[in-house]
Amino acid sequence: MRVVTFNILNGRSPDRHEVDIASFAAAVNSLDADVLALQEVDRFQPRSGRADLTAVAAEATGAEEHLFVASLAGTPGATWTAATGEEQPDSAAYGIALLSRYPVSAWETVRLPAVPVPAPVRHPGRRLPSVVRDEPRVAVAAVVDTPLGSMTIANTHLSYVRWWNGRQLRLLTRSLAHLPRPLLLTGDLNMGPDRAALATGLTSIADHLTFPWDTPSVQLDHILADPPLRARSSVRRLPVSDHLALVADIDG
Numbered sequence: 001m002r003v004v005t006f007n008i009l010n011g012r013s014p015d016r017h018e019v020d021i022a023s024f025a026a027a028v029n030s031l032d033a034d035v036l037a038l039q040e041v042d043r044f045q046p047r048s049g050r051a052d053l054t055a056v057a058a059e060a061t062g063a064e065e066h067l068f069v070a071s072l073a074g075t076p077g078a079t080w081t082a083a084t085g086e087e088q089p090d091s092a093a094y095g096i097a098l099l100s101r102y103p104v105s106a107w108e109t110v111r112l113p114a115v116p117v118p119a120p121v122r123h124p125g126r127r128l129p130s131v132v133r134d135e136p137r138v139a140v141a142a143v144v145d146t147p148l149g150s151m152t153i154a155n156t157h158l159s160y161v162r163w164w165n166g167r168q169l170r171l172l173t174r175s176l177a178h179l180p181r182p183l184l185l186t187g188d189l190n191m192g193p194d195r196a197a198l199a200t201g202l203t204s205i206a207d208h209l210t211f212p213w214d215t216p217s218v219q220l221d222h223i224l225a226d227p228p229l230r231a232r233s234s235v236r237r238l239p240v241s242d243h244l245a246l247v248a249d250i251d252g
Helices: 021-031 053-061 162-175 193-200
Strands: 002-007 035-043 065-073 093-100 104-112 119-121 130-132 137-146 149-157 183-188 221-225 231-236 245-250
Touching (some): 021 053, 035 149, 093 149, 104 162, 137 162, 162 193
Parallel strands (some): 002 035
Antiparallel strands (some): 002 245
């Protein structure tokens, strides 16, 4: 079973301002993922050609089961507001998605607490950080009937604020405790592997540097699992995103 987590940068490359849907679909298809966790996913946004990127990825991978969960509703700079889950299915939004070639018996969404105050963020090429309010964060989990048995697979994209993302991850782990085990937790956690393992009590089964895409120096993207799940892992550099895709081939 191949599981991939990939922060897609709304389908574009770091040096391109527009999304080429064909290139995005080809990149996702090349991963050959049985379960695919995506972050920074656009739905009907002008900047990504008003495409539903989850639907594009589902068609490219042959994933009949898929769910997009919005963290923000509207369009950047206009009606950009925290999503509630009550948005119309044809409305513009941004968030995360989980896709599976295997049957899903249940879905669950977890809305995580936002950073309560503006926080500094550093930008490449700028000497001083800017102070911004972090975006809302969500997680999605699926109970998946895999060749290895039924398991819960979750996807999230946590805050970049170090003193807050650990709290979000611990809350998420507790929120998933009632779902069937084993648990596989994936996503852009905006932290290193040691902190991620400590906050969840899970084991990292894919240890690779994933960011930035050209000269990776940190691992922000993770695939964590209950023992005894183990995997052969790798990273893939694609013509999409400023992250590398993290791949785990799980064999029990």
